[in-house]
Amino acid sequence: MAGVVTEHVQGADKGYDEAVREAWRFLPGEKPLVVLYRLKKYFPVKGLIRVKGWVRAVDNVTLLIPEGKTLGLVGESGSGKTTIGRLVLRLIEPTSGSVFFMGRNIFKLRGRDLRWFRRNAQMVFQDPYGSLNPRMTVYDIINEALRTHKIDVGDPKEYIIKLLYEVGLNETHLYRYPHEFSGGQRQRIAIARVLALQPKFIVLDEPTSALDVSVQAQILNMLKDLQRRYNLTYLFISHDLGVVRYMSDYIAVMYVGKIVEIGPAEEVFEKPFHPYTKMLLASIPVPDPEYVKKKPPIRVVGEPPSPVNPPPGCRFHPRCPYASEKCKREEPSLVEVEHGHWVACWHPLN
Amino acid sequence: MAEEVYEKKVLDRISDALIDGLVSIIDKVKPGWRVKNRGRIEEWKLMLYALNRSPVGLLGTSLVVLFIILAIAGPFIAPVSYDTQIIFCDRDARLAPPRTTVQIPDNPFCRKLGLKPGNFTMLLGGDDYGRDLWSRVLYGARTSLVVAIIVMAVGPWIGVLLGLVAGYYGGKIDELLMRITDVFLVFPGLILAIAFSAVLPYRIQDVLSVHPLLADVMRVLFAIKPENEPQLASLLSVIVALWLVWWPFYARLVRGMVLSAKENTYVEAAKALGVPSWKIMFKHILPNIAGPIIVFYTMDFGGVILTEAGLSFLGLGAVPPLADWGRIIYDGSRYFPDAWWLVFFPGLFIFLTVLGFNLLGDALRDVLDPRMRRSIEFKIKKRVVVEEVSSGS
Numbered sequence: 015m016a017g018v019v020t021e022h023v024q025g026a027d028k029g030y031d032e033a034v035r036e037a038w039r040f041l042p043g044e045k046p047l048v049v050l051y052r053l054k055k056y057f058p059v060k061g062l063i064r065v066k067g068w069v070r071a072v073d074n075v076t077l078l079i080p081e082g083k084t085l086g087l088v089g090e091s092g093s094g095k096t097t098i099g100r101l102v103l104r105l106i107e108p109t110s111g112s113v114f115f116m117g118r119n120i121f122k123l124r125g126r127d128l129r130w131f132r133r134n135a136q137m138v139f140q141d142p143y144g145s146l147n148p149r150m151t152v153y154d155i156i157n158e159a160l161r162t163h164k165i166d167v168g169d170p171k172e173y174i175i176k177l178l179y180e181v182g183l184n185e186t187h188l189y190r191y192p193h194e195f196s197g198g199q200r201q202r203i204a205i206a207r208v209l210a211l212q213p214k215f216i217v218l219d220e221p222t223s224a225l226d227v228s229v230q231a232q233i234l235n236m237l238k239d240l241q242r243r244y245n246l247t248y249l250f251i252s253h254d255l256g257v258v259r260y261m262s263d264y265i266a267v268m269y270v271g272k273i274v275e276i277g278p279a280e281e282v283f284e285k286p287f288h289p290y291t292k293m294l295l296a297s298i299p300v301p302d303p304e305y306v307k308k309k310p311p312i313r314v315v316g317e318p319p320s321p322v323n324p325p326p327g328c329r330f331h332p333r334c335p336y337a338s339e340k341c342k343r344e345e346p347s348l349v350e351v352e353h354g355h356w357v358a359c360w361h362p363l364n
Numbered sequence: 365m366a367e368e369v370y371e372k373k374v375l376d377r378i379s380d381a382l383i384d385g386l387v388s389i390i391d392k393v394k395p396g397w398r399v400k401n402r403g404r405i406e407e408w409k410l411m412l413y414a415l416n417r418s419p420v421g422l423l424g425t426s427l428v429v430l431f432i433i434l435a436i437a438g439p440f441i442a443p444v445s446y447d448t449q450i451i452f453c454d455r456d457a458r459l460a461p462p463r464t465t466v467q468i469p470d471n472p473f474c475r476k477l478g479l480k481p482g483n484f485t486m487l488l489g490g491d492d493y494g495r496d497l498w499s500r501v502l503y504g505a506r507t508s509l510v511v512a513i514i515v516m517a518v519g520p521w522i523g524v525l526l527g528l529v530a531g532y533y534g535g536k537i538d539e540l541l542m543r544i545t546d547v548f549l550v551f552p553g554l555i556l557a558i559a560f561s562a563v564l565p566y567r568i569q570d571v572l573s574v575h576p577l578l579a580d581v582m583r584v585l586f587a588i589k590p591e592n593e594p595q596l597a598s599l600l601s602v603i604v605a606l607w608l609v610w611w612p613f614y615a616r617l618v619r620g621m622v623l624s625a626k627e628n629t630y631v632e633a634a635k636a637l638g639v640p641s642w643k644i645m646f647k648h649i650l651p652n653i654a655g656p657i658i659v660f661y662t663m664d665f666g667g668v669i670l671t672e673a674g675l676s677f678l679g680l681g682a683v684p685p686l687a688d689w690g691r692i693i694y695d696g697s698r699y700f701p702d703a704w705w706l707v708f709f710p711g712l713f714i715f716l717t718v719l720g721f722n723l724l725g726d727a728l729r730d731v732l733d734p735r736m737r738r739s740i741e742f743k744i745k746k747r748v749v750v751e752e753v754s755s756g757s
Contacts, residue, residue, distance in 0.1 A: 103636055132638030144629035149651040151403065158647075162639050191403045193734075204633070211637075 427720025451494025523614025
């Protein structure tokens with residue numbers, strides 16, 4: 015088995031075999047590009063003198079991101095999805111656990127290896143108004159990416175114009191400043207900056223949540239198109255379930271730092287097993303007045319608990335209509351309920 | 365409508381010409397610069413338009429420009445040198461009131477002093493050595509400007525650098541640097557500067573004797589006669605002393621701004637791209653916090669001039685016979701209030717110069733605010749549209 019796991023990766027770091035074996039259970043048959051293994055990130059809550067407690071933003075997450083596919087990560091605000099996005103790009107260091115990118119433990123990389131990783135793993139941020147330096151022109155913004163990685167593209171200007179066309183802009187935008195663009199155009203610039211490096215893996219952290227609905231669709235279609243052409247791997251983080259469904263091949267649902275359900279996108283949407291997933295789906299607004307009369311089976315109740323002091327047992331039990339005594343005491347772990355569809359719940363639906 | 369509609373005034377056209385001239389020079393050195401920085405040039409013009417619309421800014425700019433012209437041209441337009449004792453040719457020159465005319469006899473001695481035979485009007489009067497106050501004030505302007513420029517070219521940047529590093533890295537580095545800054549901040553800057561400038565002259569004398577070229581350059585900058593070169597050391601010691609006390613405030617200011625600026629997503633985006641830390645600090649953070657720094661920096665020119673005058677008033681820095689505003693006031697204070705002009709005129713020059721820098725800094729606060737520029741851009745464009753419409757109908 016070990017030989018099969020690391021077959022496509024040469025010079026894998028220590029612990030990769032183990033990590034892949036554990037993560038592969040969830041998405042069998044896919045080729046792993048990024049593997050998260052027992053990843054934890056606790057943020058200290060500072061009191062006046064000493065640390066009062068820890069925010070368990072990400073708590074023991076094991077996950078596999080398949081090459082050339084899109085993994086959607088959904089959850090309410092504060093569920094730790096953005097923290098995972100920042101961890102897999104090593105923008106923050108984990109409390110414990112590891113992330114492997116093409117077999118290399120990214121938290122151990124240094125110097126040239128780290129630059130290799132930075133070039134291959136990139137991020138598109140949620141806020142297109144903040145993610146571009148207001149004092150740099152589009153040319154400078156994209157050229158900085160090229161210069162940082164000393165990418166030889168011949169004439170940088172020609173290359174950048176080509177990139178701009180790729181994302182639906184043109185050469186007249188070359189020497190303009192970010193404030194001269196709309197939100198959608200800025201997100202296109204941010205995507206062009208990322209594409210300039212020709213990465214393999216892109217974290218999309220709610221890339222369309224700040225945009226108009228009509229612009230959202232354009233950006234999403236463009237991202238899908240780019241993925242097909244360049245065989246990109248996406249980690250798509252969003253709380254907008256409609257968008258996630260459109261974009262993702264697989265979906266992982268997070269609740270207060272833990273993954274509660276994972277499976278192929280259509281299955282999770284059509285047949286959710288976790289009451290929380292069902293609740294999230296019920297919260298999607300449907301533009302149909304008749305629908306309201308039919309009443310969704312589960313209404314959204316309560317708020318997510320504080321990650322500083324998560325409830326014992328299943329973290330969802332205070333909000334769950336099906337909670338039993340067992341849920342209050344014991345924490346469920348992910349179990350395969352159907353082929354390739356895992357859920358962490360004592361009383362799965364259906 | 366008249367009160368809120370702007371159009372290009374004469375000053376705006378002069379500003380346009382200034383910027384266009386500057387741009388064409390840069391464009392000659394770096395071909396293609398004009399096209400690449402089209403947006404930046406537009407911003408520069410709007411900044412000047414904003415300045416042109418601020419009476420405070422215009423007053424400040426005029427005072428500062430006047431001071432700089434006086435300081436540069438002063439030693440050339442001064443009637444006599446800073447140490448010419450007219451008293452040797454006419455005893456009336458001693459403590460002469462403003463606009464006193466003295467008679468210069470035609471003899472070789474007076475010629476050697478640089479005095480032409482005949483009437484000589486002492487515009488602002490004379491001091492107890494019979495030196496022309498107007499000439500000394502002009503030389504004093506040069507001293508003030510050179511001290512201010514050299515101090516401001518180094519001191520604040522030490523603070524900016526330390527503030528950037530402390531704010532960006534945080535943690536233990538931040539703690540260490542800020543405690544050092546605190547040590548300097550709790551000690552009154554002037555007292556510290558007095559201590560430094562009392563101790564430093566001997567060391568600086570050594571340095572100057574090892575590097576005669578440095579001494580010569582400084583002598584020319586301060587417009588000092590070769591025989592006064594020994595007095596240079598105490599002047600330079602004030603500069604070094606001010607370097608040492610002028611950074612802590614900037615370290616604090618910049619650190620605070622970096623702490624908020626580094627939370628911007630574009631800083632995180634740069635990190636994700638793998639941009640090295642020093643580049644993030646200087647290319648992404650510093651330009652975006654530059655506004656308040658520039659405002660403070662401008663006002664601080666006045667601060668340095670004031671502090672330097674204060675130090676020389678206390679007998680540190682400029683040594684007789686060198687001309688320095690603070691020193692002139694100190695020497696003249698013995699004869700106050702009878703010879704009031706010895707205190708009044710240098711004081712007036714200090715006042716107007718410091719006021720000028722403060723007003724300019726105050727106006728820059730508005731000029732550097734991008735929202736201000738947008739509103740002016742909007743108003744100018746609106747006017748143009750209105751004109752086009754009216755000419756068409």
